[in-house]
Amino acid sequence: MTSAALRTEADPGIVTRALNLWYADFQALKGIDLDIKRGEITSLIGPSGCGKTTLLRCFNRVNERYGYVRTTGEIKILGKNIYDPDVSLIELRKSVGMVFQRPNPLPISIYENIVFGMRIHHDRRQLSKSQLDAAVELALTEVGLWNELKDRLEQRATGLQLEQQQKLCIARLLPVKPEIILMDEPCSALDVEGTRAIEELMWALRGRYTIVIVTHNMAQARRASDECIFMLMGELVEHRSTAELFLNPANPKTAEYIEGRYG
Amino acid sequence: MFTETPLVRRKARAELVAKCVFGAMALCMVTPLLLIITHLVWEAAPLLSFEFLTTNPTGGMREGGIWSALLGTIYLVTVSLLIAAPVGVLAAVYLNEYARESWFTRVINLAVVNLAGVPSIVHALFGLGAFVLFAGIGRSILAASLTLAVMTLPVIIASTKESLGAVPLAFREACWNVGATRWQTIRRIVLPNSITGILTGVILQVSRTAGETAPIMFTGAVFFKKVPEGDIFAYSIWDQCMALSMHLFTITTQVTDAPKALPYATAVVLLGAVLSVNLTAIVVRSYLRSRKKW
Numbered sequence: 001m002t003s004a005a006l007r008t009e010a011d012p013g014i015v016t017r018a019l020n021l022w023y024a025d026f027q028a029l030k031g032i033d034l035d036i037k038r039g040e041i042t043s044l045i046g047p048s049g050c051g052k053t054t055l056l057r058c059f060n061r062v063n064e065r066y067g068y069v070r071t072t073g074e075i076k077i078l079g080k081n082i083y084d085p086d087v088s089l090i091e092l093r094k095s096v097g098m099v100f101q102r103p104n105p106l107p108i109s110i111y112e113n114i115v116f117g118m119r120i121h122h123d124r125r126q127l128s129k130s131q132l133d134a135a136v137e138l139a140l141t142e143v144g145l146w147n148e149l150k151d152r153l154e155q156r157a158t159g160l161q162l163e164q165q166q167k168l169c170i171a172r173l174l175p176v177k178p179e180i181i182l183m184d185e186p187c188s189a190l191d192v193e194g195t196r197a198i199e200e201l202m203w204a205l206r207g208r209y210t211i212v213i214v215t216h217n218m219a220q221a222r223r224a225s226d227e228c229i230f231m232l233m234g235e236l237v238e239h240r241s242t243a244e245l246f247l248n249p250a251n252p253k254t255a256e257y258i259e260g261r262y263g
Numbered sequence: 264m265f266t267e268t269p270l271v272r273r274k275a276r277a278e279l280v281a282k283c284v285f286g287a288m289a290l291c292m293v294t295p296l297l298l299i300i301t302h303l304v305w306e307a308a309p310l311l312s313f314e315f316l317t318t319n320p321t322g323g324m325r326e327g328g329i330w331s332a333l334l335g336t337i338y339l340v341t342v343s344l345l346i347a348a349p350v351g352v353l354a355a356v357y358l359n360e361y362a363r364e365s366w367f368t369r370v371i372n373l374a375v376v377n378l379a380g381v382p383s384i385v386h387a388l389f390g391l392g393a394f395v396l397f398a399g400i401g402r403s404i405l406a407a408s409l410t411l412a413v414m415t416l417p418v419i420i421a422s423t424k425e426s427l428g429a430v431p432l433a434f435r436e437a438c439w440n441v442g443a444t445r446w447q448t449i450r451r452i453v454l455p456n457s458i459t460g461i462l463t464g465v466i467l468q469v470s471r472t473a474g475e476t477a478p479i480m481f482t483g484a485v486f487f488k489k490v491p492e493g494d495i496f497a498y499s500i501w502d503q504c505m506a507l508s509m510h511l512f513t514i515t516t517q518v519t520d521a522p523k524a525l526p527y528a529t530a531v532v533l534l535g536a537v538l539s540v541n542l543t544a545i546v547v548r549s550y551l552r553s554r555k556k557w
Contacts, residue, residue, distance in 0.1 A: 062439055067363060093442035104433035106452055117441035120451070169437070176441055 011079060013038035013180060013210035014059060019073035021054060021063075028054045030234040032073070036227070038179075041202055041211045043225035043242065045218060047263040051234040052214045056182050059212065060096035061089055078179060094121065097173030098182040102189050103165035105157035105172075110149055113157045113168055114139050117176035139171040143201055163194035167201060181205065183213040187220065199224040218258055222246050230254045303534065307527035315528060319489045320505075324514055325521045329529055331490045334497060335404070335504030336536070339479060340472050342408035342500060343415065348465050350412075351419030358420070359427040360449055379417035384477040386414045391481040405500040407483030414478055415468045422467075426460025427453060459551035466544035470537040476508040484509040486517070507533045 014036040021029035028051050036042045044052040057063035058075060061082060075082050082092055094117070106113050114136045118127060136153065140146040145167050149160075157168055166186060173181060183202075187195040202211055202224055215221050221228050221242065228242040230251075238245060238254045249255040257263055304311075314328060321327035362368040390410025400406040430453050438448040454461075476484075484506045490497035498504050507529060515526045 060440065062436075065435075065439055090442040090444065093440055098436075098440040100433065100436060102433060104431075104437045106434055106437055107456060116438075116443075116451075120438075120441070120443045120447045172437070173441060 011038055012036065012076075013040075013078065014212070015074075015076040016058075017074040017076075019055075019058065019075060020071065021051075021058065022070045024068060028234050029058070032236050034229060034236055034239055036210065036212060038078075038210050039207050040226040041206050041213065041224060042227045042229060043221035044212065044214045044229050044231060045216075045221045045257075046231035046237075047257065048216075050231045052231055053184055055231070056098070056184055056212060056214050059180065059182055060093045060098060062093065062098065064089075090121075094176045095178050096180045096182060097176070097178040098184065099166070099169050099173070099186045101185040103162055103169050105160065105165050105168050107156065107158050109154050110157045110160070110168065111136055111153040113172050114175060116172060121176060135175040139174040142174055142205070143167040143171040144197075144204075145171060161194075163190055163197055166190060166194065166198055170198075170201065170205075178209060180210045180212065183211065185214055185216060188216065195220070218246075230257060232257070300534070303527055303531050307524055307531045310522075310524040310528040311531060316532065318492055320487065320510070324487060324510075324518050325525070329507065329510060329532060330492050331488050331497075332505040332507045332510035332529070333532060333536075334490060334495065335484070335488075336473055336507040336533075338404050338498050338500070338504055339408055339411060339483070339506055340469050342404060343411035343472055344465070344469055346408060347412035347415045347419055347468070351416050352423050352461060352465070354416075355420045355423035355427060356449060356454075359424045360445060360453065375417045375420050378413075379421065381414075382477075383414060383475055386410055387478045387481050389413070390478055395482055401501075402481075402503050403483050403501045404498060404504050405483070407479040407504075408500070410478045410482045411472050411475060414475070415472055418471070419465055419468055422464025423457075423461050426457040426464065429460060430456045459548055462551075463544045463548045466540060466547065470540045473537055473540070474508055474533065476506075476512055479506055480509060486513050507536070 012035045014034070016032050016034050019029055019032040020027065032055060044055065046052050054063060057066075058071065059077065059082075063069050071083065077092070077096060080087070106116060108116075111132075112119075115127075115132045118132065118135060137146060137150075140149060145164060148164065157165065160168065166189075170181065170186075187198050190198065199220070202213070205211065206226075213221075213225065225242045227239065228245045229239045230237045230245065230249075230253075232253055238249060238251045240250070245254065246258055249258060316328060316333060317330050318328035319330050320332070358368060358371060362371075387410065390406060390413065394400050394406040394409045395402055398406075400409070434452050434456070435448050438452055443451070483503050485503045486505075486509075488503065488505050511526055511529045511533065514521045514529065
């Protein structure tokens with residue numbers, strides 16, 4: 001709890017007010033109000049279909065790419081409402097990156113995966129080889145893959161082990177300098193070791209990036225987050241520090257869920 | 264314990280019968296093709312030579328080769344492909360990557376499906392009306408190629424859409440979430456990973472086009488035409504031309520006393536062209552497939 005804790009007081013990372021979301025006639029999010037602290041790890045838990053992933057996908061508006069969604073309310077990211085007309089989705093998604101359930105490295109080389117973001121946001125002429133090389137080294141170092149992979153950057157990323165693939169997917173976000181990293185059950189395809197590695201990585205990235213993680217695994221939420229949000233049927237039931245939520249849930253529904261009575 | 268009951272024996276027998284019947288049906292698929300090829304080549308043997316390909320028909324189409332027809336078919340296929348491939352592929356990209364489910368896309372998809380089911384003779388009449396008469400192109404390679412293009416478009420769109428759909432959504436998600444636009448996603452990831460399937464679909468379309476007779480009959484193909492032998496630029500797209508399929512039709516039905524081997528030899532050339540094009544498609548596909556892994 002060093003600089004990150006200090007920053008959170010001043011500027012919240014993600015704020016939503018009266019956020020509603022419909023898929024056609026189905027209301028998936030109902031009046032969500034939340035304040036996610038900058039620089040911390042916040043976990044979203046709740047049974048399947050409760051809207052966790054939908055909420056996560058709102059934060060960079062990528063759910064609009066999946067078909068018709070209708071949203072009302074406000075989402076402020078670093079103080080800016082992302083539904084304002086002057087918001088560029090491209091700039092938004094640069095700042096708010098996402099990691100998925102199944103690692104999804106692109107079917108190109110490790111090197112090209114990392115610089116993919118830089119290439120699509122810059123003209124070819126603006127990027128020098130040394131800039132790209134530096135970005136690759138920095139990103140891979142940040143996720144702890146540099147020593148393992150530095151000699152085979154030209155290999156296909158799809159050939160890596162799953163754990164490495166997932167770390168690579170996190171590393172791929174870093175060169176475009178995100179503020180927020182969204183993780184949608186990032187460990188569900190990984191084994192115990194892989195899960196531990198990703199959780200350790202989350203702690204290492206904590207502070208520099210605001211991390212929001214959706215998880216089905218309550219133990220993981222407990223181990224690997226500062227704050228925890230419990231959702232049910234599209235509503236936010238409880239949002240407190242993780243330790244408190246698991247020790248003294250305020251809402252009986254939360255208590256029943258973490259006891260495993262349903263889910 | 265574990266002994267065979269009569270029921271089990273009956274089931275085993277039924278299993279054997281089923282396997283044999285299904286196998287025989289599968290064999291039925293292959294046999295006609297082999298028989299056709301053998302029969303054709305056997306009957307055509309006396310005429311088959313390199314010279315047959317490179318000389319014009321002579322003697323009221325009873326002698327000589329098939330040069331002008333072969334060249335005409337190559338022209339028709341190439342020009343129709345140059346028209347249909349870009350339009351079809353781009354339309355498919357739009358439908359698969361940009362368009363959202365709406366009444367508009369439903370109408371387009373319905374049109375694509377139904378257009379594929381229209382008989383070729385109807386396409387021929389459409390081509391005659393639209394391109395030859397209304398647009399004033401006149402009977403020419405261009406008009407015939409346009410007609411063929413209209414006919415092949417739905418199939419190219421369908422096969423391209425299928426190839427694009429085979430690229431996992433996860434790749435697109437990866438791109439979108441670092442801020443890639445749809446076009447960047449398509450150009451950098453979707454197309455490179457679906458180009459194999461797209462190419463194969465397009466190439467296979469070539470072979471279908473080569474065999475069509477009806478659509479070109481009213482729009483640009485003629486019974487007989489002589490062109491300079493060995494000159495591959497002998498036709499202009501404003502010319503009418505001969506075509507293999509049409510030539511085969513003519514010499515079997517209109518030229519009564521043509522030597523028996525002549526239509527067979529023509530058929531062998533047509534079939535050989537089609538099969539070699541298909542083979543190219545297969546080779547291209549397996550080559551490109553071997554390079555991609557995910």
